Amino acid sequence: MKRLAGKVLCVDDEPGIVRSLQWLLQKQFEVFTATSGAEALELVKQHDFDVIISDQRMPGMTGVEVLREVRQLSPRTMRILLTGYSDMQAIVRSVNESEVFRFINKPWNIAELPKVVAQAITIAKTQPTDEDATDVSEEAPLVANGERILVIDDDPEMGRAVSELVGASARVSYTRNLADAVGILNSEAVSVIISETRVGSIDATRLVRLMKSKHPEIVTVMLTAESDADTITTLINQGQIYRFVPKPIRTGYLKIVLQSALRKHQALANDPALTFRHTVEATSAGTIEAFMSDVQKVAPQAEAAVADKAGGFMASLGAGFRRLFGVG
Amino acid sequence: MQFRLVRYFTLASLGMFGLVALSLIYFERQQGDFFQRTGDEQRTFFNEVQQSFAQQQEQSARRDLLTIHEAGNVNLTRLFANALWDKDFAPFVAQVQMIDARACQEIADVDDDKGKKVAPPEKKACFTDLGKRIMALPDFKAIDAKVFASMKKSTVFKIKVFDLRGVTVYSSEHAQIGEDKSTNAGWRSAAFDGVPKSELTHRGKFSAFEGVVENRDLISSYLPVLDPGSSRIVGVFEVYSDVTPFLKQIQQTSEQIRSTASANQTKLEAAAVENQAAVDATSYRQFATIGLLLALLFAALLAIVRRAEKIIQQQEADRAHTHQQLAQSEKMASLGQMVAGVAHQLNTPLAFSQNNILMVKDALQSMELPMKVAGKLSSILEDVEGDKVTLKVAQLKANLDKLQDGNVDVSMLQEMLKDVLGGIDQMSELVVHLRDFTRLDRAATTNADLNKSLHTVAYIAQTVLPKNIELVEEYGELPSVECNPSQLNQVFLNLINNAAQAIDGPGRIRIRSLADDDKVRIEIQDNGSGIPEHVLPNIFDLYYTTKPAGEGTGLGLAIARNIVTEHGGDISVSTRAGVGTTFTVTLPIRLSEPLAKAA
Ligand SMILES: Nc1ncnc2c1ncn2[C@@H]1O[C@H](COP(=O)(O)OP(=O)(O)OP(=O)(O)O)[C@@H](O)[C@H]1O
Ligand SMILES: [Mg+2]
Numbered sequence: 062m063k064r065l066a067g068k069v070l071c072v073d074d075e076p077g078i079v080r081s082l083q084w085l086l087q088k089q090f091e092v093f094t095a096t097s098g099a100e101a102l103e104l105v106k107q108h109d110f111d112v113i114i115s116d117q118r119m120p121g122m123t124g125v126e127v128l129r130e131v132r133q134l135s136p137r138t139m140r141i142l143l144t145g146y147s148d149m150q151a152i153v154r155s156v157n158e159s160e161v162f163r164f165i166n167k168p169w170n171i172a173e174l175p176k177v178v179a180q181a182i183t184i185a186k187t188q189p190t191d192e193d194a195t196d197v198s199e200e201a202p203l204v205a206n207g208e209r210i211l212v213i214d215d216d217p218e219m220g221r222a223v224s225e226l227v228g229a230s231a232r233v234s235y236t237r238n239l240a241d242a243v244g245i246l247n248s249e250a251v252s253v254i255i256s257e258t259r260v261g262s263i264d265a266t267r268l269v270r271l272m273k274s275k276h277p278e279i280v281t282v283m284l285t286a287e288s289d290a291d292t293i294t295t296l297i298n299q300g301q302i303y304r305f306v307p308k309p310i311r312t313g314y315l316k317i318v319l320q321s322a323l324r325k326h327q328a329l330a331n332d333p334a335l336t337f338r339h340t341v342e343a344t345s346a347g348t349i350e351a352f353m354s355d356v357q358k359v360a361p362q363a364e365a366a367v368a369d370k371a372g373g374f375m376a377s378l379g380a381g382f383r384r385l386f387g388v389g
Numbered sequence: 390m391q392f393r394l395v396r397y398f399t400l401a402s403l404g405m406f407g408l409v410a411l412s413l414i415y416f417e418r419q420q421g422d423f424f425q426r427t428g429d430e431q432r433t434f435f436n437e438v439q440q441s442f443a444q445q446q447e448q449s450a451r452r453d454l455l456t457i458h459e460a461g462n463v464n465l466t467r468l469f470a471n472a473l474w475d476k477d478f479a480p481f482v483a484q485v486q487m488i489d490a491r492a493c494q495e496i497a498d499v500d501d502d503k504g505k506k507v508a509p510p511e512k513k514a515c516f517t518d519l520g521k522r523i524m525a526l527p528d529f530k531a532i533d534a535k536v537f538a539s540m541k542k543s544t545v546f547k548i549k550v551f552d553l554r555g556v557t558v559y560s561s562e563h564a565q566i567g568e569d570k571s572t573n574a575g576w577r578s579a580a581f582d583g584v585p586k587s588e589l590t591h592r593g594k595f596s597a598f599e600g601v602v603e604n605r606d607l608i609s610s611y612l613p614v615l616d617p618g619s620s621r622i623v624g625v626f627e628v629y630s631d632v633t634p635f636l637k638q639i640q641q642t643s644e645q646i647r648s649t650a651s652a653n654q655t656k657l658e659a660a661a662v663e664n665q666a667a668v669d670a671t672s673y674r675q676f677a678t679i680g681l682l683l684a685l686l687f688a689a690l691l692a693i694v695r696r697a698e699k700i701i702q703q704q705e706a707d708r709a710h711t712h713q714q715l716a717q718s719e720k721m722a723s724l725g726q727m728v729a730g731v732a733h734q735l736n737t738p739l740a741f742s743q744n745n746i747l748m749v750k751d752a753l754q755s756m757e758l759p760m761k762v763a764g765k766l767s768s769i770l771e772d773v774e775g776d777k778v779t780l781k782v783a784q785l786k787a788n789l790d791k792l793q794d795g796n797v798d799v800s801m802l803q804e805m806l807k808d809v810l811g812g813i814d815q816m817s818e819l820v821v822h823l824r825d826f827t828r829l830d831r832a833a834t835t836n837a838d839l840n841k842s843l844h845t846v847a848y849i850a851q852t853v854l855p856k857n858i859e860l861v862e863e864y865g866e867l868p869s870v871e872c873n874p875s876q877l878n879q880v881f882l883n884l885i886n887n888a889a890q891a892i893d894g895p896g897r898i899r900i901r902s903l904a905d906d907d908k909v910r911i912e913i914q915d916n917g918s919g920i921p922e923h924v925l926p927n928i929f930d931l932y933y934t935t936k937p938a939g940e941g942t943g944l945g946l947a948i949a950r951n952i953v954t955e956h957g958g959d960i961s962v963s964t965r966a967g968v969g970t971t972f973t974v975t976l977p978i979r980l981s982e983p984l985a986k987a988a
Contacts, residue, residue: 081741084748118733145736152830168740168817171747262871262979264836289832 067091067182068108072101072127073116073143078167082114082174089175090182098122098130105134111185112178114141114165117151125151128159137190139181139338141165144294152293153285153305160303162338164294180340188337203316205230205323208252213242213260213268214284219310223255226316231323239263240360240378246272247381252326253319255282255306258292261359266292267352270300270344271386277301277336278329280322284308301339349386394698395691402690406683413679417672424668428661435657439650447643451589454635455608459587462610462628465545469626474614477535478550478559481528482624485558488522493569494554508569516556520567523558536561537598546597546607549627550614553580558624562596570625575611579625583613589632597631606636713931714951717944721879725827732823739820743813750806757799822848828875834984836869839877839909839976843900846881850889857895860885865903871980876952880960883945884913884972890936891917891970907978908958916969925964949974957981 067090071082079094086092093108095101098121105113113131117124128140142155145167155161162181165174205227212220212235220235227233231252234245239260245251254272256265269281280303283296296302303325304318329335357378365374493515498506508516523529536548540561550559555571570576575586587610595602607629614624824830825845847860854860881900888898892915899914920928927933929950934943946960953960958976 075737075741077738077741081744081748085744145733145740167736168743171744289835290830292832292835 068110070110070113074119098127110138111182112139116143125155132159139185157304209249210253211251213256238363239356240363243381244365253280253322257284263355273300274341280326298342299344301341398694443646450639458608466612466626477532516567516569540598544630547629551625579611579613586611606633608632729827729829732820736820833873837874839870840864842874850885854889859897861899863901867904867909880949880952883949888915911974914971919966920964
């Protein structure tokens with residue numbers, strides 16, 4: 062059996078879990094185990110790991126805290142969070158603070174887990190580390206070079222808030238209609254998407270996930286009034302969401318997020334190889350079709366459709382789908 | 390302790406208003422009394438002023454009358470003296486002087502019953518005798534005739550003449566001649582001081598020159614008679630003149646003044662009464678106005694307080710209601726938390742057990758062939774006679790036999806592991822359902838597959854339902870429904886529990902779902918007791934239950950209806966006694982307005 066040169070660290074306070082993971086992975090990778098966050102961090106200091114898999118619920122340090130430390134100590138290490146029953150705040154924080162690569166649910170799929178780990182190791186080994194802008198502050202002025210930011214939210218206040226924050230340095234498009242959003246994405250090179258999870262009672266996360274899978278250089282920020290573990294897990298695994306901003310929005314925080322999102326986009330645009338670090342899982346079958354039919358339902362209310370009486374908008378919507386997602 | 394807002398307000402404010410009214414009345418009364426008192430005082434004062442004015446007027450008029458007549462009498466005396474004294478009276482008086490009066494004068498005066506010195510009857514008689522002797526004088530008749538002649542037709546009613554001893558020398562009323570006047574103040578003033586003295590008197594009967602007159606006012610003046618050419622007093626005249634008409638006039642005038650005054654007084658009094666009435670009326674009006682205003686104020690305040698109390702009571706009721714629901718949902722939540730915790734605890738060992746067994750199974754799979762080959766080999770080598778190799782093989786065979794003796798057949802091992810995995814899968818399924826049911830880490834409002842929710846609830850319910858109740862799930866194809874799945878789980882569980890509780894002994898509960906345009910319909914049907922007619926109208930009421938205390942709280946359907954209504958849906962029931970009951974929940978696919986935050 063060929064052993065891939067990859068170093069994996071498994072962390073869980075339950076020894077049964079780490080032993081089991083070790084048995085599962087040790088055929089392919091070099092596996093280290095730790096049963097506490099402190100122990101794990103010690104190991105990270107001594108070894109150069111490609112991947113770290115950590116349980117979230119642990120006494121002492123939580124998984125999110127461990128991964129955040131690891132991100133500081135060893136930025137190239139790909140981070141995977143193992144979750145059983147999880148509290149939502151922890152998940153949102155794991156996204157924003159430690160930029161996890163994947164969430165893996167317990168019990169894991171015995172066939173899939175090694176593949177995910179292998180993919181992560183490949184990325185870690187072959188792709189450059191994106192030195193992320195972690196030192197942004199509320200006071201620092203926003204740096205933008207005329208990028209386009211798309212805001213999708215039921216509340217027009219959100220669009221105004223973002224416009225005010227970026228001023229003239231970037232262009233902001235706001236819409237509350239997903240058909241309009243598709244239209245804008247089709248006609249403009251959007252750099253950052255800021256979207257609510259549900260818009261006009263349609264699940265908008267699908268648009269974000271689909272966009273990210275085809276256009277990894279787009280940086281996505283989700284606004285959420287309430288958090289759903291499943292939604293967020295899917296968004297991370299299939300959408301590599303850059304940040305979650307919990308509602309109600311704090312302007313200062315939104316500014317920091319926008320700031321780093323713009324920098325992230327600049328980094329990704331400058332070095333397309335970086336995008337591999339944000340490779341997403343394939344969206345489940347039928348997602349595109351379901352999303353398309355939902356969008357078509359709201360299309361008649363779209364601004365573009367109202368403006369254009371000839372009906373060209375519906376045709377161009379189809380074309381947009383084809384161009385953006387390669388279907389339709 | 391209960392605070393009775395309306396009652397306390399009413400008592401306090403009515404008490405206060407009463408106090409205000411009382412003090413107002415008190416002050417008004419005070420003021421009224423003050424007005425009345427000062428009015429009375431003014432009237433009395435005015436009355437006194439008028440009375441004294443009338444009195445003074447009369448007095449001064451009388452004084453003037455007296456003075457004028459006195460002056461007139463003085464002149465009259467002078468005339469009289471000039472005309473009669475020298476020629477007639479002087480000699481007559483001289484003759485009278487010759488009659489000795491000392492014997493009469495020496496009779497001592499006596500005290501009358503009032504302690505006043507008066508002349509005793511013998512003294513009077515003595516003087517009367519003296520008078521008779523005077524009248525007996527020869528000149529008397531002529532003088533008397535002259536006096537009568539000159540005085541007739543004048544206002545003079547009577548004339549008397551006294552000598553300086555005080556003896557009445559002459560009187561036109563003859564009976565009085567001889568009387569002693571020596572103690573008379575008028576006579577003394579005229580005789581000794583030469584000062585005339587007048588007096589106004591009223592006489593019922595009076596002997597005047599013309600005869601006897603009645604009811605007359607007379608001025609009598611004692612006037613000194615002076616010796617013509619010298620200022621020597623030689624005698625005293627007394628003249629009575631009639632002033633009845635003057636006095637009558639004076640009295641009339643003063644009567645007039647008095648009546649005017651009393652008319653004024655009456656007018657004043659009437660005015661005062663009127664004023665008082667006006668003051669009273671205004672104060673009554675004031676009372677009425679203030680009373681009305683107070684009543685209005687009270688009514689307004691009472692209305693406000695009533696309304697406030699109603700609102701407070703409403704809020705109280707609402708609070709009690711939401712408190713109930715909150716308590717219920719809290720209980721559910723903490724229960725959910727516990728269940729979720731248990732699920733998590735189970736999940737971890739399940740995860741690695743499953744993982745390990747899967748790996749063992751894989752490993753066994755890869756061992757199966759080599760084991761089979763080894764077994765075959767050993768049976769082939771069994772007949773070969775012994776050399777070293779054989780020995781080794783025989784040894785191996787013994788080991789392999791041991792394997793077989795212990796029933797260690799690889800395929801059988803795999804079967805066993807498969808069962809273990811099946812067991813683990815069941816446990817995992819339970820864990821997944823428990824998590825799905827509690828949904829603690831899930832969004833409250835989401836697009837949910839209600840069939841999945843129903844199945845989860847059915848799965849959970851099955852664990853507590855009696856074994857002889859069969860759960861039949863018949864799900865139609867449903868679009869995803871925008872809803873709060875954890876609330877709907879509660880609804881479904883309540884309906885399934887009710888259905889199960891209505892079944893005595895073996896029975897069947899059917900759970901059906903079907904899409905209906907932009908709605909979905911879920912039916913929970915049981916073949917239990919059915920709902921009696923008298924129970925049916927109450928089943929959705931809060932706390933209504935037909936179950937013994939401790940078994941039913943009567944919250945189930947009330948909460949269910951609440952949740953369904955919040956979703957813009959509808960819950961209905963159809964039932965037949967002895968046949969069973971069907972509850973139907975209809976829900977719109979899309980929420981028309983966002984759900985309240987409470988889960
Ligand atoms: N399926 C049914 N068959 C017969 N009677 C029913 C059925 N469902 C409800 N009822 C009647 O309606 C009443 C009210 O039901 P509800 O669920 O509100 O309260 P409960 O079941 O008595 O108490 P809880 O649900 O709070 O434990 C019940 O007591 C029962 O008499
Ligand atoms: Mg009930």
